[in-house]
Amino acid sequence: MEGLTSFLPFIAIFAVMYFFMIAPQMKRAKQEKKFASALKRGDKIITKSGMHGKILDLNDKDNSCVIETLAGKIKFDRSAISMEMSKKLNAPETKK
Structure with a gap:
């Protein structure tokens, strides 16, 4: 005991x-x-490094996505997308 x-x-x-x-x-x-x-095409997202963009293409083979930004197209891993910031960006705005 x-x-x-x-x-x-x-x-x-x-x-x-x-x-x-x-x-x-x-x-x-x-x-x-x-x-x-x-994630789907057309979603507005923010990466964990702070880059804003819109998803153009998703690749399931290597788990990546192509994002369109003002600077051009960039390929990112899906895990580099910030869940919280992207949800805030896509949330409907409420009027005060």
Whole structure:
């Protein structure tokens, strides 16, 4: 019984770490993967580096997309697209 009680704090620490760190990170990764797979032509997006553009073409072979910007066309990996900023960009504007 003493052996179990000595490991109880470690088990509690692991449980807290799981519920506050690991589980939310796994949920976020799943959401980002779903967002990247739901992209379609014509979507206005913002990359994680801050570049604005519109999706011209999607390539499922190498998981990339071609984005049209003011400077021209650029090929990006789908994981380089910011989920939060792109959702804000495509959200309907509300009048104040």
